[in-house]
Amino acid sequence: xxxxxxxxxxxxxxxxxxxxxxxxxxxxxxxxxxxxxxxxxxxxxxxxxxxxxxxxxxxxxxxxxxxxxxxxxxxxxxxxxxxxxxxxxxxxxxxxxxxxxxxxxxxxxxxxxxxxxxxxxxxxxxxxxxxxxxxxxxxxxxxxxxxxxxxxxxxxxxxxxxxxxxxxxxxxxxxxxxxxxxxxxxxxxxxxxxxxxxxxxxxxxxxxxxxxxxxxxxxxxxxxxxxxxxxxxxxxxxxxxxxxxxxxxxxxxxxxxxxxxxxxx
Amino acid sequence: xxxxxxxxxxxxxxxxxxxxxxxxxxxxxxxxxxxxxxxxxxxxxxxxxxxxxxxxxxxxxxxxxxxxxxxxxxxxxxxxxxxxxxxxxxxxxxxxxxxxxxxxxxxxxxxxxxxxxxxxxxxxxxxxxxxxxxxxxxxxxxxxxxxxxxxxxxxxxxxxxxxxxxxxxxxxxxxxxxxxxxxxxxxxxxxxxxxxxxxxxxxxxxxxxxxxxxxxxxxxxxxxxxxxxxxxxxxxxxxxxxxxxxxxxxxxxxxxxxxxxxxxxxxxxxxxxxxxxxxxxxxxxxxxxxxxxxxxxxxxxxxxxxxxxxxxxxx
Numbered sequence: 001x002x003x004x005x006x007x008x009x010x011x012x013x014x015x016x017x018x019x020x021x022x023x024x025x026x027x028x029x030x031x032x033x034x035x036x037x038x039x040x041x042x043x044x045x046x047x048x049x050x051x052x053x054x055x056x057x058x059x060x061x062x063x064x065x066x067x068x069x070x071x072x073x074x075x076x077x078x079x080x081x082x083x084x085x086x087x088x089x090x091x092x093x094x095x096x097x098x099x100x101x102x103x104x105x106x107x108x109x110x111x112x113x114x115x116x117x118x119x120x121x122x123x124x125x126x127x128x129x130x131x132x133x134x135x136x137x138x139x140x141x142x143x144x145x146x147x148x149x150x151x152x153x154x155x156x157x158x159x160x161x162x163x164x165x166x167x168x169x170x171x172x173x174x175x176x177x178x179x180x181x182x183x184x185x186x187x188x189x190x191x192x193x194x195x196x197x198x199x200x201x202x203x204x205x206x207x208x209x210x211x212x213x214x215x216x217x218x219x220x221x222x223x224x225x226x227x228x229x230x231x232x233x234x235x236x237x238x239x240x241x242x243x244x245x246x247x248x249x250x251x252x253x254x255x256x257x258x259x260x261x262x263x264x265x
Numbered sequence: 266x267x268x269x270x271x272x273x274x275x276x277x278x279x280x281x282x283x284x285x286x287x288x289x290x291x292x293x294x295x296x297x298x299x300x301x302x303x304x305x306x307x308x309x310x311x312x313x314x315x316x317x318x319x320x321x322x323x324x325x326x327x328x329x330x331x332x333x334x335x336x337x338x339x340x341x342x343x344x345x346x347x348x349x350x351x352x353x354x355x356x357x358x359x360x361x362x363x364x365x366x367x368x369x370x371x372x373x374x375x376x377x378x379x380x381x382x383x384x385x386x387x388x389x390x391x392x393x394x395x396x397x398x399x400x401x402x403x404x405x406x407x408x409x410x411x412x413x414x415x416x417x418x419x420x421x422x423x424x425x426x427x428x429x430x431x432x433x434x435x436x437x438x439x440x441x442x443x444x445x446x447x448x449x450x451x452x453x454x455x456x457x458x459x460x461x462x463x464x465x466x467x468x469x470x471x472x473x474x475x476x477x478x479x480x481x482x483x484x485x486x487x488x489x490x491x492x493x494x495x496x497x498x499x500x501x502x503x504x505x506x507x508x509x510x511x512x513x514x515x516x517x518x519x520x521x522x523x524x525x526x527x528x529x530x531x532x533x534x535x536x537x538x539x540x541x542x543x544x545x546x547x548x549x550x551x552x553x554x555x556x557x558x559x560x561x562x563x564x565x566x567x568x569x570x571x572x573x574x575x576x577x578x579x580x
Contacts, residue, residue: 064464069385096470106461109484118479119469166465173469 053236454488
């Protein structure tokens, strides 16, 4: 696998771009006309009340919604000039470049080592696996805690360690973009801070999109924030998108202001 | 109970009295009943083992019968005093092996298809059909073996090679009989694997096949092994198909095209016959029954050990 930096677009270009995207569950339109341009090597947070389609949008970025029966995406997502929903695009290939970290830590019921190595192996990695595992675990700030127990089951780790292992697992495939779906919602505040520090470090090499319920987290940890809410027919819509510092201090939309000041949601 | 408690609350007697431990009749009664239900199955097992053991002891006390001869000689002809159980054991092993060669791989493949690949609509139709297949009486399968599978085998391998009664035909049909059981139980085990684990695999760019075989299957292994154990136990214990299609009369052979009586087939024939009580022939069926019991018990223990070592617990 080549260095992922070569794949990164030039500064000023977008890492990935949703344009006029509608997402349906059966007949229900869960997300309406969403256009979101994500900048490379930045952390973009998606916030909003429950049920506003944040996770649905996030999962659209690597076609994870394909596994939900009845889910349909209209409009498109541009990635390296290619609409990832075009019929000739292979979703498996998309997910090799756009990794994901889930809400609840979900390590494989295998050893710590195998959790990191598995993704690389199925993707045809031929280099030294021990080196890759170490390098990746170091990047995920987990190496020092697990280096003597690599053969132990990943399920013996604490929740916070498991989540960093899941981040390592995503990194081992050398993606360009990492999607994080409320990665700290099952963690205590200390583990949460560790993940946030880690995100900050990773953002120098990776584009990160994170869905979070926690507004403080978005304010602390992200460069850009998109605020979603529900319109009257319960479809999710993007209200406002901008630099995090601007959105939290000088929101342009009344609904954003109501939400971030706690008058809604 | 609750009414008493409430009454006491309102009358507000001494709180000390209120907090005293009390006897709850209904609670106790139901608990005792549940315990009894569980105990019945244990009692039954003990009863069966006791009866088998007692009658087997009678058999082994018969003049001319001894344990070494029983397990090492290869002729089973009680009428002339030859008590070597091996021919019955080998034919049981043969029919069971053929059955498992069909049921395990096909059952597992069907389970993976149903759980991981099949469209929900397709599964909704296929699974009940599979379960109906499991409900067909085994005697029907026996005649299916005799009137369909055997002629088929004779057509393929030649009339001279394949006898009318043969262990291959019985074993293959037994495999078809057990297949739905293995498939259905394995599918339940696969489906019980949380979706989060599949998503984790897809999230690192795994294909459906990689996800199914390398992530979902290991996570469901203990359930799948349990399905295999039950499948094997059924094959070893299956009686009707072999009684109909595998042939009567013990024969020490490893030729799948020859007829040979299995342990269960022998027990069925003797217990249905007109042999008088307390003859060595009659008593021998208890010894064989005990041996069957020990074999399935051993299989259970082995498979449990295997699954404990290799399973990947996901919670």
